[in-house]
Amino acid sequence: MSSGTPSQPVQEFFSIGEVCQLTDLKPHVLRYWESQFRFLNPAKNRSGNRVYQRREIELIMLVKHLLYTEKYTIEGARQKIEQYRRSGELKPEARRALATETVKELRAELKSVLGILEGS
DNA sequence: ATTCTCACA
DNA sequence: TGTGAGTA
Incomplete structure (x- = not known):
């Protein structure tokens, strides 16, 4: 299986550097x-460095997809995500973008993404 | 080495 | 968005 291997704990927190490597962003x-x-x-964290959770990385991947693949503007992406928030569902393309990223560990359910979207 | 903020092109 | 300065 590609997810949850009990013997190997899944990383929970990531530095900006790790997120950049995972998402291929600067x-x-x-x-x-x-x-x-x-x-x-x-x-x-205590020293002011960013500490990312897996859900946030998923959101970053979603934004990246909207901006670079679907070529939305920042404002357009905002509205699109707001739309997802209200409808509670992602379009197949966006969904695929999240599942296609070769980072198996980051493949959580979209519910978790939508959950974070609540109150944005 | 890595990350941070701020400034500026 | 990209890059550099000066830090922590």
């Missing part, structure tokens, strides 16, 4: 998106 892009999408608020 740190400054991630920080910029934070200023554009309210739902992208990684926690900060």
Whole structure:
């Protein structure tokens, strides 16, 4: 199976560097998106460094897909995600984008993504 | 080495 | 978005 192997614990927290490697995005892009999408608020550790949760990485992948693959503008992506939030469902393309990313461990259910979207 | 904020192109 | 400066 590709998910949940009991013997090998799944990583829970990620540094911005790890997220960048996983999403193929640059740190400054991630920080910029934070200023554009309210739902992208990684926690900060004691020293002020960003600590990402898997769900946030999924959201980042979704934003990346909307922006780069579907070529939405920042505003367009915001509206689209707001739309997902209301309808409670993702379009097949976006869904595929999340499942296609070769990072098996990041493949959580879309419910978790939609959950984070609540109150954005 | 890595990440952070801020400034600026 | 990209890059550099000066930090922590």
